[in-house]
Amino acid sequence: MASGLVIIPTYNERDNVAALSQQVLKACPEVEVLFVDDNSPDGTGVLLDELVAAEPRIHVLHRSAKQGLGRAYVAGFDWALERDFTFIFEMDADFSHDPREIPNLLAQAQQADVVLGSRYVDGIRVINWPLHRLILSRTAGYYVKWVTGMPFSDPTGGYRCYRRTVLEALRGERIKAQGYAFQIEMAHTAWISGFQVVEWPITFEDRHSGTSKMGVGIVREALWRVWKCWFRAGLRRRPRAIHAASIRQTGEPATITETAS
Numbered sequence: 343m344a345s346g347l348v349i350i351p352t353y354n355e356r357d358n359v360a361a362l363s364q365q366v367l368k369a370c371p372e373v374e375v376l377f378v379d380d381n382s383p384d385g386t387g388v389l390l391d392e393l394v395a396a397e398p399r400i401h402v403l404h405r406s407a408k409q410g411l412g413r414a415y416v417a418g419f420d421w422a423l424e425r426d427f428t429f430i431f432e433m434d435a436d437f438s439h440d441p442r443e444i445p446n447l448l449a450q451a452q453q454a455d456v457v458l459g460s461r462y463v464d465g466i467r468v469i470n471w472p473l474h475r476l477i478l479s480r481t482a483g484y485y486v487k488w489v490t491g492m493p494f495s496d497p498t499g500g501y502r503c504y505r506r507t508v509l510e511a512l513r514g515e516r517i518k519a520q521g522y523a524f525q526i527e528m529a530h531t532a533w534i535s536g537f538q539v540v541e542w543p544i545t546f547e548d549r550h551s552g553t554s555k556m557g558v559g560i561v562r563e564a565l566w567r568v569w570k571c572w573f574r575a576g577l578r579r580r581p582r583a584i585h586a587a588s589i590r591q592t593g594e595p596a597t598i599t600e601t602a603s
């Protein structure tokens with residue numbers, strides 16, 4: 343049975359998680375939500391336990407310490423693959439990603455293996471972000487393209503939908519990044535392996551509450567890991583032949599289960 347899971351990593355997101363999970367389930371009642379919390383000092387984890395107790399479509403994975411968004415996603419992907427989810431989403435916890443886009447990402451995923459929510463296709467759609475963050479984010483896209491040949495405009499974005507087949511195939515790959523380099527590595531590994539990766543325009547709005555976990559270490563990690571992507575690809579700048587698990591090879595893609603209303 344096909345279904346969708348929205349994975350949301352959290353670190354000190356106490357003010358956001360209740361309203362966000364509600365909005366996600368309202369925007370797309372067919373999906374379930376998995377929070378991956380790294381023992382947030384602000385008590386996000388305790389609040390998440392309460393949400394889980396009240397709503398069967400909400401789940402939580404508690405991890406013992408802050409290990410970066412990449413590690414949280416890997417734990418979430420493993421959790422999803424142990425269950426019966428076909429469409430697995432990434433989403434930030436701070437309302438930077440509008441939950442109303444989930445059905446659109448899902449619709450795109452009917453015809454693609456990976457859908458990357460992008461702030462930079464058809465112009466720039468970013469609200470209230472400090473200029474230095476915008477410049478950094480835009481530069482990251484050009485840098486990744488320059489080094490690896492991967493043509494996507496927003497490779498560090500964290501609003502995505504992966505087909506299960508992609509995560510199964512990438513499970514054996516050594517994707518070790520902790521910060522935003524994780525998003526680059528995931529996109530690059532899927533793309534260079536021949537999966538069909540598409541971009542979908544989204545609007546990104548800076549968080550209203552809580553603070554960013556972005557730091558110099560995350561940028562430094564991304565800078566060198568992009569080169570590693572290229573080396574691991576054998577210096578190739580184009581995908582291999584279409585991946586055997588790509589929907590273009592397997593015929594009709596699965597569709598998400600409709601819930602009875």
Ligand SMILES: Nc1nc2c(ncn2[C@@H]2O[C@H](COP(=O)(O)OP(=O)(O)O)[C@@H](O)[C@H]2O)c(=O)[nH]1
Pocket residue numbers: 350351352353354355378379380408409410411414433434435436438549553554555556
């Ligand atoms: N579990 C977990 N989540 C994290 C970690 N670092 C960041 N996040 C979450 O990842 C998402 C994006 O982080 P954020 O600080 O908003 O980054 P920004 O939007 O680039 O400023 C948010 O949901 C954070 O709570 C981490 O180390 N562990």
Ligand SMILES: [Mg+2]
Pocket residue numbers: 434436438549554
């Ligand atoms: Mg944010």
